[in-house]
Amino acid sequence: MSENNGMNAVIEKIKNWSRINSPWAIHFNSGSCNGCDIEILATLTPRYDVERFGIKLQGSPRHADVLIATGPVTLQARERLVRVYEQMPEPKFVIAVGSCALSGGVFDGCYNVVGDLSKVIPVDVFVPGCPPRPEAIIYGVVQLLESLKAGKRPEPMTIAEPVLVNESEEE
Ligand code: SF4
Numbered sequence: 001m002s003e004n005n006g007m008n009a010v011i012e013k014i015k016n017w018s019r020i021n022s023p024w025a026i027h028f029n030s031g032s033c034n035g036c037d038i039e040i041l042a043t044l045t046p047r048y049d050v051e052r053f054g055i056k057l058q059g060s061p062r063h064a065d066v067l068i069a070t071g072p073v074t075l076q077a078r079e080r081l082v083r084v085y086e087q088m089p090e091p092k093f094v095i096a097v098g099s100c101a102l103s104g105g106v107f108d109g110c111y112n113v114v115g116d117l118s119k120v121i122p123v124d125v126f127v128p129g130c131p132p133r134p135e136a137i138i139y140g141v142v143q144l145l146e147s148l149k150a151g152k153r154p155e156p157m158t159i160a161e162p163v164l165v166n167e168s169e170e171e
Contacts, residue, residue, distance in 0.1 A: 022054030026064035032071025036098035061087040
């Protein structure tokens with residue numbers, strides 16, 4: 001192995017380690033009713049506080065590792081969604097949040113809806129629910145990171161297990 005190749009391998013290892021320990025995410029609403037978006041924002045509140053795991057929501061696709069998208073894809077949002085996805089550096093990952101992002105949900109078949117997210121961009125993790133709870137969204141991110149830790153790109157997966165909630169915590 002040449003000195004350059006060795007150096008590149010070390011840099012790639014450091015980049016991968018950083019990505020796993022502090023993935024930066026961008027949020028995009030491609031036609032959601034806002035229910036799922038509110039749950040994503042709830043994950044940032046002190047109650048769930050995803051930043052303690054290093055997960056940081058930020059605004060530029062050029063700095064994002066993960067695209068967290070909600071809603072079905074509308075005709076109006078399709079081009080913007082593709083543009084945001086294309087601006088993200090490789091390797092990039094997509095988490096589809098909510099039933100509408102999985103299947104079009106209640107908006108499926110509407111005149112202005114293209115369909116679910118995977119019709120427009122590749123999706124790595126699907127988090128079902130209408131809307132999914134913050135725990136389910138965090139679990140989706142963790143599943144993605146587990147795959148990266150294992151050194152592989154995730155097979156497209158659906159977080160099918162309901163996330164159980166202790167009702168007493170709800171009060
Ligand atoms: S899954 Fe439910 S909450 Fe989320 S965008 Fe669709 S209708 Fe709204």
